[in-house]
Amino acid sequence: MLMRAQALYLENATHPQARACACCEVRRGSLFGVLDASALDRIRAHVAAPQLKTGEYVYSRGESGGAVYTIRVGIVRFERTTEGGRRRILRMASRGDLIGQEALLDRPYGDDAVACTPVELCRIPASLVRELGDTQSTLRYELMNRWQRALDEAETWATELPAGSARRRVLKLLLLLARHADAEGRMWLPQRNEIGDMLDMTLETSSRQISQLRREGLIELLDTRQARVHLPALQAALQAEDA
Amino acid sequence: MLMRAQALYLENATHPQARACACCEVRRGSLFGVLDASALDRIRAHVAAPQLKTGEYVYSRGESGGAVYTIRVGIVRFERTTEGGRRRILRMASRGDLIGQEALLDRPYGDDAVACTPVELCRIPASLVRELGDTQSTLRYELMNRWQRALDEAETWATELPAGSARRRVLKLLLLLARHADAEGRMWLPQRNEIGDMLDMTLETSSRQISQLRREGLIELLDTRQARVHLPALQAALQAEDA
DNA sequence: CGAGCCGTTGAGGGGATTCAAGCTCAGTGG
DNA sequence: CCACTGAGCTTGAATCCCCTCAACGGCTCG
Numbered sequence: 340m341l342m343r344a345q346a347l348y349l350e351n352a353t354h355p356q357a358r359a360c361a362c363c364e365v366r367r368g369s370l371f372g373v374l375d376a377s378a379l380d381r382i383r384a385h386v387a388a389p390q391l392k393t394g395e396y397v398y399s400r401g402e403s404g405g406a407v408y409t410i411r412v413g414i415v416r417f418e419r420t421t422e423g424g425r426r427r428i429l430r431m432a433s434r435g436d437l438i439g440q441e442a443l444l445d446r447p448y449g450d451d452a453v454a455c456t457p458v459e460l461c462r463i464p465a466s467l468v469r470e471l472g473d474t475q476s477t478l479r480y481e482l483m484n485r486w487q488r489a490l491d492e493a494e495t496w497a498t499e500l501p502a503g504s505a506r507r508r509v510l511k512l513l514l515l516l517a518r519h520a521d522a523e524g525r526m527w528l529p530q531r532n533e534i535g536d537m538l539d540m541t542l543e544t545s546s547r548q549i550s551q552l553r554r555e556g557l558i559e560l561l562d563t564r565q566a567r568v569h570l571p572a573l574q575a576a577l578q579a580e581d582a
Numbered sequence: 583m584l585m586r587a588q589a590l591y592l593e594n595a596t597h598p599q600a601r602a603c604a605c606c607e608v609r610r611g612s613l614f615g616v617l618d619a620s621a622l623d624r625i626r627a628h629v630a631a632p633q634l635k636t637g638e639y640v641y642s643r644g645e646s647g648g649a650v651y652t653i654r655v656g657i658v659r660f661e662r663t664t665e666g667g668r669r670r671i672l673r674m675a676s677r678g679d680l681i682g683q684e685a686l687l688d689r690p691y692g693d694d695a696v697a698c699t700p701v702e703l704c705r706i707p708a709s710l711v712r713e714l715g716d717t718q719s720t721l722r723y724e725l726m727n728r729w730q731r732a733l734d735e736a737e738t739w740a741t742e743l744p745a746g747s748a749r750r751r752v753l754k755l756l757l758l759l760a761r762h763a764d765a766e767g768r769m770w771l772p773q774r775n776e777i778g779d780m781l782d783m784t785l786e787t788s789s790r791q792i793s794q795l796r797r798e799g800l801i802e803l804l805d806t807r808q809a810r811v812h813l814p815a816l817q818a819a820l821q822a823e824d825a
Numbered sequence: 826c827g828a829g830c831c832g833t834t835g836a837g838g839g840g841a842t843t844c845a846a847g848c849t850c851a852g853t854g855g
Numbered sequence: 856c857c858a859c860t861g862a863g864c865t866t867g868a869a870t871c872c873c874c875t876c877a878a879c880g881g882c883t884c885g
Contacts, residue, residue, distance in 0.1 A: 417737075419737065421741060421745060421824075422820075422821075423750075423823075424824070425745055427744075427745060429740050429741065440730065441730055443726060444723070444727055449734055450737065472722075479722065482726070483687055483725070483729065486726065486730065487687055487692075487729065489733055490692075490732055490733045490736060491692055493736045493737055494660075494662065494693065494736055496740065497670070497736060497739065497740040498664060498672065501740075501782050502668055502670060502782045503666070504840075504841090505840080505841070507666075530863070531863075531864065532863085539744055540842090541841075541843080542863090542864085543842075543865085543866085544840095544841060546863095546864060546865060547841095549864095563850095563863080580666075581664075581665065581666030582666075747872075747873095773831075774832065775831085783874090784875080785831090786832095786833085786834085786874075786876095787873060789832060790833080793833065793834085
């Protein structure tokens with residue numbers, strides 16, 4: 340609610356979007372990766388490339404932003420607040436993901452989208468996507484794919500995370516987060532109270548669990564927010580827990 | 583896995599689908615409600631109207647069915663099984679809902695879809711929907727709407743249900759299920775072990791909670807599978823719980 | 826009428842919460 | 856330079872809620 344994406348970072352003063360799109364490392368595999376060069380030309384002028392710091396909001400629930408975003412760098416979490424006032428973290432998105440698709444239907448955003456790390460985005464007006472969708476069938480197909488991917492991710496979180504003991508849930512979460520790890524195997528580690536909001540436990544419990552896993556050598560804390568995990572050991576521990 | 587939708591119930595031997603579509607009470611507000619008469623004509627011959635009994639599978643996870651379904655009568659639940667072998671119920675669908683949309687992307691179904699009550703469906707081949715989508719922009723828009731609705735429903739379940747005490751979770755579930763109630767205010771009540779799989783608790787705990795709510799007069803058990811709830815009292819109890 | 830499923834209820838134990846204290850560390854200002 | 860502060864993390868002790876194990880009753884069906 341407090342901080343919102345406003346600042347528009349442009350890498351190059353003369354041809355800002357040309358650089359942002361043409362050189363984009365995530366274009367392949369991203370929403371507009373399916374477009375040809377002429378279509379890409381049309382969109383460049385309308386796409387902004389905001390940058391957010393940790394904790395800033397991409398958008399919040401109920402807001403009618405009129406734009407979708409692709410994530411170029413960083414990790415974004417989706418959260419909602421229950422009527423009782425408790426925060427729940429529903430799923431994560433990272434590089435290459437499309438978020439805020441509700442805007443294509445002229446609906447207000449359904450979740451709060453918050454930067455977990457410094458984040459670089461592409462902001463694409465919803466009207467532009469709709470317009471392109473009318474002529475480009477590949478874009479339509481890709482859009483439906485994105486929707487299904489989001490649904491799948493949400494259901495995976497809903498299936499795997501809320502069930503079982505605190506230890507099991509933490510292990511599962513670490514495995515899901517490890518999918519967003521960088522090339523050196525470092526992964527983003529949430530704060531203890533964030534873990535609590537993801538797994539419906541108190542911050543004390545999540546702290547105890549993380550500390551325990553650290554003592555067992557399954558996870559190595561680098562920075563406060565970064566860790567390296569031993570995947571095979573983690574999976575073994577999870578299986579032992581499920582048995 | 584065991585029982586699958588195969589039987590093709592036709593209400594009328596001469597013009598089966600003509601009746602199924604033209605007379606369909608849920609057409610307004612359903613996927614093909616946006617189509618005009620000529621488009622409706624084209625689809626009639628390809629749409630089947632299977633009926634399922636309680637507990638039968640519409641489809642199961644991993645299966646490549648090549649069709650989407652709209653629900654005409656009844657309630658369907660989506661479930662997945664964790665790697666540890668525990669069943670999790672993720673969300674519900676009822677009259678007017680579109681399910682199995684993954685098929686439009688040539689993907690296998692992502693969940694098991696199981697009849698909670700006797701169910702009547704329309705089975706629509708994915709190729710037919712894709713074909714119509716290429717020419718009918720209203721259908722495309724409606725499809726995206728359905729996708730977003732499914733995502734929203736999944737996130738609502740994920741937000742509201744797994745958090746808090748057993749009592750709070752049961753209250754929340756009853757409120758969500760009450761949205762599928764019929765005109766007389768009767769709602770479908772899951773078995774105790776189904777409630778357990780929805781809320782991650784044992785069947786004993788869910789039984790205790792339901793019994794307690796019955797004693798408090800917040801819920802009235804009619805049939806074994808049917809109940810009438812007192813919405814205002816339920817909401818008050820929930821607020822008291824959240825406070 | 827016995828078998829089996831489903832729901833209910835009780836007793837006991839264990840794991841998570843609650844309440845509380847102390848720790849590290851970064852930022853601030855005397 | 857260093858005390859001061861506050862945020863985030865860790866750990867301990869006591870309580871409580873839910874799970875586990877168990878027994879029993881109603882109901883349907885073979």
